[in-house]
Structures are given as C-alpha cells and as structure tokens.
Amino acid sequence: MAYPLRVNAAELLRRPGSEKTIDLQATVAEIGLHDERFRESDTVEVHLRLESLTDGIVVNGEVVAPWHGICRRCATAATGTLRSEVHELYQETVTDPEAFPLEGEQLDLEPMVREVLILDAPSSPLCRDDCAGLCPDCGIDRNTGSCSCNNTVVDPRWGALDQLKGILDD
Ligand SMILES: [Zn+2]
Ligand SMILES: [Zn+2]
Known part of the structure; x- marks a missing residue:
C-alpha cells in the first residue's frame, strides 16, 4: 500500500455521530518521517477512534513507535517506546486553526502522525532513569x-x- 495511513471516511461523513475504530501500521520510511530519533525500518502503530461530526471527524487514540537516541549522561545508546496520545480534529473546510484538512473523503493521518512523533520524541534522553x-x-x-x-x-x-x-x- 502506497499510503498506509489514509482512511476512506466517506461512510463516516455520511452519518454524523457514527464511530469507527482503526488500527494501522506503517514503517517510519512509509510515512516519510525523517528524524534521527526514528529508524526507517521501525514500525509505527496507530490506534484511533474516529467520530464524525457534521463538518469533520474527531480523532482520538494513540500513536506508538520505538525511538533511539544517545543518553545525555553516559553517551551510550538509549532507546524506548514512545506512546503519544492523540486528540485531533479533521475538517472538510478548515475553520479551527488547530485542525487538519480532510482530502475530500480521505482522512490522511500521515502528517498528523509525523507531527506527533517529532514533537513527543525525547530530545535529550536517558538510557535509564537512574543512569x-x-x-x-x-x-x-x-x-x-x-x-x-x-x-x-x-x-x-x-x-x-x-x-x-x-x-x-x-
Ligand atoms: Zn573518575
Ligand atoms: Zn546513561
């Protein structure tokens, strides 16, 4: 699949108030994430509940991915699993400055997932809390x-x- 984080939202949008749970996976490379804290071949998991409004879709859930870095105290390899909570809004016509645009009836989760991972990955990690x-x-x-x-x-x-x-x- 060329775009593993694109979801067809036509049915949700036809019936405001309806819900759908999705569990998706993509590699770091597939979502176009270029950040030294993530490895291209690692898998990003996306677990979300989608709820449709009259003019958009509310997205709640979690993005999970392994991160890699250098311990800020001992300079050895530090790794961990990032679990980021997601509370986002997608709109057909974007009126909320925080919202992501719907691409027609497609929900493209890729830019949102990239943004969440870059924001939440540790910038000066520890190999373990008591290093x-x-x-x-x-x-x-x-x-x-x-x-x-x-x-x-x-x-x-x-x-x-x-x-x-x-x-x-x-
Ligand atoms: Zn010494
Ligand atoms: Zn350390």
Missing part, C-alpha cells in the same frame, strides 16, 4: 565501573540543567 553518568574527571562510565576520583559534589549548575532537560522532555 549514573560518566565521571567528569576520568570519564569512566559509572553504570559499569567505579573510579577513585574525588568529585562527589556535583556542580549545582549542571544539576539544574539536567533537571530542566528532564522537564522539557516530558
């Missing part, structure tokens, strides 16, 4: 080794930066 990081003096990975450097007092400025990054990732 001990690298020793600032000798560079040893404190998750796998220990050293005798005397630097247990962490510079508070870096602590604050770390916290801020954590908040921005949420």
Whole structure:
C-alpha cells in the first residue's frame, strides 16, 4: 500500500455521530518521517477512534513507535517506546486553526502522525532513569565501573540543567 495511513471516511461523513475504530501500521520510511530519533525500518502503530461530526471527524487514540537516541549522561545508546496520545480534529473546510484538512473523503493521518512523533520524541534522553553518568574527571562510565576520583559534589549548575532537560522532555 502506497499510503498506509489514509482512511476512506466517506461512510463516516455520511452519518454524523457514527464511530469507527482503526488500527494501522506503517514503517517510519512509509510515512516519510525523517528524524534521527526514528529508524526507517521501525514500525509505527496507530490506534484511533474516529467520530464524525457534521463538518469533520474527531480523532482520538494513540500513536506508538520505538525511538533511539544517545543518553545525555553516559553517551551510550538509549532507546524506548514512545506512546503519544492523540486528540485531533479533521475538517472538510478548515475553520479551527488547530485542525487538519480532510482530502475530500480521505482522512490522511500521515502528517498528523509525523507531527506527533517529532514533537513527543525525547530530545535529550536517558538510557535509564537512574543512569549514573560518566565521571567528569576520568570519564569512566559509572553504570559499569567505579573510579577513585574525588568529585562527589556535583556542580549545582549542571544539576539544574539536567533537571530542566528532564522537564522539557516530558
Ligand atoms: Zn546513561
Ligand atoms: Zn573518575
């Protein structure tokens, strides 16, 4: 299928108030997502409930995809599964500035899914929540080794930066 995230919404639009549940899959490459945090061959899952209005479709559900990155503390590979909640509106004539356009009777979920994944993927991830990081003096990975450097007092400025990054990732 050339466009795995396109849904024919003709029937929904004919009967306002009707609902439909859809479960779709596409690879990162198929949805045209180019972002270093996602791998082209990985699968993106889309689980949505569609509900038709008189002039559009409300879309609620979840987009799930694996992400990849580099741990901000220890610089090793960090991976995880992103689960993004979706609450979106598609309109035949777009009057809501947040809404996505319907392409005729086609619901094209691709731009929405791309946007959600790019927005929600962690920008400065951790390999695990309690990653001990690298020793600032000798560079040893404190998750796998220990050293005798005397630097247990962490510079508070870096602590604050770390916290801020954590908040921005949420
Ligand atoms: Zn780490
Ligand atoms: Zn050390």
